[in-house]
Amino acid sequence: MAESLNGLKRTSMCGLLRETNVGEKHVVMGWVQRKRNLGGLVFIDLRDRDGILQVVFGEEINKEAFEKADLVKSEYCIAVEGELVKRQSPNETLPTGMVELKGQSIKILSESETPPIYIKEDLDTDEMVRLKYRYLDLRRPDMQKIFKIRHKIAKVVRDFLDENGFLEIETPIMTKSTPEGARDYLVPSRNYPGMFYALPQSPQLFKQLLMVSGFDKYFQIAKCFRDEDLRANRQPEFTQIDMELSFVDMEDVIEVNERLIKRIFKEVGDIDVQLPIQRMPYKEAMDKYGSDKPDLRFGMEINDLTDVVKNCEFKVFKDAIENGGSVRAIKAPTCADMGRKQIDKLGEFVKTYKAKGLAWMAYKADEIKSPISKFLSEEEIKSILDKVDAKQGDLILIVADKDSVVLQALGALRLQMASKLELLKDNKEYKFVWITDFPLLAYNEEEDRYQAEHHPFTMPKDEDIEYLESDPGRVRAKAYDIVLNGEELGGGSIRIHDTKLQAKMFKVLGFTKETAWERFGFLLDAFKFGPPPHGGLAYGFDRMTMFLAGTENIKDVIAFPKNQNAFCPLTEAPNVVDENQLEELGIKKSVTDNK
Template identity: 60%
Template sequence: MAETLGNMKRSHMCGTLGTSNIDQEVTLMGWVQKRRDLGALIFTDLRDRTGIVQIIFDKDISAEAFAKAEKIRSEYVIALKGIVKKRHAVNPNLPTGEIEVFANELKILSEAQTPPIYIEDEDDVSENLRLKYRYLDLRKPKMQKNLMFRHKVAKVARNFLSDNSFIEVETPMLTKQTPEGARDYLVPSRVNPGKFYALPQSPQLFKQLLMVSGMDKYFQIVKCFRDEDLRADRQPEFTQIDIEMSFVNVDDVLSVNERLLHRVFKETMNIDIELPLQRMPYKEAMERYGSDKPDVRFGFELRSINDIVKNCGFKVFADTIKNGGDVRGININGNGDKFSRKDITKLEDYVKTYGAKGLAWIKISDEGINSPISKFLSEDEMNSIIERFDGKTGDLLLFVADKPSVVFDSLGHLRVEAAKQLGMLDKNEYKLLWVTEFPLFEYDEEENRYVAKHHPFTSPMDEDLDLLETAPDQARAKAYDIVLNGIELGGGSIRIHSSELQQRMFKALGMTTEQAWDRFGFLLEAFKYGTPPHGGIAYGLDRLVMLLTGSDSIREVIAFPKTQNASSPMTEEPSVVDEKLLNELHVKVSLDN
């Protein structure tokens, strides 16, 4: 039968004990990690979130405690009193390995059945089972360290922003549904039949309104929601560190955020990142790395050979250029001998998943040049290509010919895949950079119109204002992303603060004046009453913690995440709702496609 604590008060956490506590009486509480019965002595490892300490139950010290200890098993919850003693057989692998506690009193607070998963970091169990028993999974030291580290990152960010005059303000969770961005989660209104709230994809409009209100500097560590297809770094609900400032330009926003990142890295990882961070315009990032979130821990940069092969005998190259396409390649410097013909075929299959039709290659070895396309190229053309890539013995050149978007996407991913196969991606190396001057618009072929690259409240570059109506595809934005090791940590922009410019932006996006006022009228109305220039940024807290802990998925740093189909095996959500409640909400469910 479970006992109560009574007057027993915990004096120490398990992992905090050390040689300075020798001969002290301590009161400990936690879970039994394991138990070993040696007859006259029972050894127990006691665990709490700070670590493990060895407990000894000796019949000669307390027969009553010893008798109870005979009953305990793994994952029982216990409380005990005892004396800290120097350990004779020191365990160098345990922070508390120099001491042990001889118990003189024991209470069994809760018994436990054999858990369906082991409470060990290296437990090889399916993720679905881990999520079904997440409360057990979270007992693992690694998971508890991840959540404590997440707390520390959030605390450091909150402290830094508070120290720099930012005010934390909460914004609504039930908001107006707006058409831009990802798909919204909708909440039906019972008191307003037929109408819906949306859960916020971000606090974007509200933080701009806070700037209109004169708040000047705002931040919030906030939940956001997007109904989109999931992957390793996406969840239907995620957490942002959201920041907005008034009377600022791009340099101002980037400067304060570099100092924020420096504080986070220093206080959580004891790493001094070098400031100022590298800045790279979007166009340069795409040209060199094929990505707007480039991993710059290694080379393998893209280079164009359009001028060399536009009239060559290899029709795939020549015809692609003739049809307005692009031919680019990368050099897997010095690693050609590590990729067999079979390996190159696998790389070709890899780029095909990004739309490429094939992968041409040139391998340079001591025996000379080996390439299936060499017979179609003249000696001058081949030499020019090799010179373009600074080719040397041992190099492997890989090429894609297609429309530019496919070339960038496939080669951008290929360079990372090759570096991964070569073991060049060091999780303990952190390369941060800003990507700036994004396109203001991108063309959506499905909707047959331009859509905002970031969101419709992003300000155009001053020198590109006249392009809104004449050449929107060439207009650049005062937008910036912060990238770490090829993953976007966050992004932001200087916002539009003029009603006139905002309406021009809506018009460029294909909205009539009536549509703009129907969807965003409250923002346009607010802009009439004096709006300061303002801008900000939002970080993905989950992604940041994932990278800093070396985790492979944000599910490893979120207490109760969803699976890739946005469900929870533990709570069995989403679930069917009672018909009575649906009627109260004036909602009918149809499963027809």
């Protein structure tokens, strides 16, 4: 039978009591982690979000309390009143292990069935079960630790930005659909039949409007929504730490954000971030690492062999070069003895990145073992070894194709080899880098047009504006990403605030004047009234929490996440709705099978 508190007040969290509290009377409340009956004594490990406290009940202490304590089971919710004493048998693995509460009264606040999952750290249970019973999963100490970290990150962000003159302003969740990227989640309107709101993919347009409004420095911890196929560590509903600043250039945005990053990582993770953070142009990142989010915790850089092999007899190399591509390689240290089957698997691996195959050279005891050596002169082989700085025992892995394929394949292969060599195992380094000078535009061959690499409001670099219409692919953006250990932590740009330049940008992107106004008219209209130069940045709040919590699964840092199919096993959303609701919205179902 569940009991009420009847005015009983908690005096301390279980996990906070220490030897300095011995002799004090306390009331603690929480869930039963474990119960042990040792004859005349009942021991209960009582758990709340701050930890576990041992409570002891004895016939000699209070017989009624002892008998009631013997009735409780795991995950019963109880309240206990008693005196804190020193433990006879201390447990040095627990922060509260030197003390225990001598239970003088107990209330059973609610009973519990046997939980379908264990409430313990490092739980090895099917993810679907964890998500279905997420409220129990969140009781686990390691999960509660993660959400304390998430809370602290948010607090540090708010404190820092407040100190630096930012105002926290909320932007709409229901807004106009302006598709240019992922699909929008749409919300039908009852008042305007046949019309829809969209959930925001980001607060981008509204934060720019706030700059037009004169707020100067805005931030928001903002919910964002994208209806896209989910890959690893993506969720349809996620959170950004979003900011925008007026009267700034790129240096101003980077400077304030470096100080913010340093503060977050020090106060939350006790990690010292050295400033200034390294910067790397996009082209250098791609040429060296095959990625615009390079992992700098290990070397294995990509080397361009094109000049070295341009006159060789190997047809694969010659064809790639003649077709405007390149020949590039990475050096896998100490891998010369890798078996042929393993190397063949690496060849299959790069084919998943559209490479046609993988050439290789094993540098063994003053000799080269390679299926392509017969097509290369001794001088060409020596030049390859020199180019990649090969030592005896190294394996050289080579891809030849058009640049985009070569760089993507070798960038992925570099990470694959680092995993095989366990270069990142137990690696606690935090390698930050700013990636700058991104291409402003990317050419979409299928649609035969240029697309914005970031978004249509990104400012071109001043020296490249003259090429915007004549040579769009040459234009670089005033855009910048902050990358940590091979993951994009955040990104932003300086925005276009000149209406004439914005019109040119829309023209290059293939928008007619009418289309541009149809999609973005409210912003373009606002820009008639003296918009200031402005720019900003947004962090992935969930991803930042993953780093500081030490987890590789984004679902661990979101309280109630969806599964890989964007389905919530807990609430069973999405689900059918009442026919009357659909009728009110003017919607007629065309799909009958909702399974």
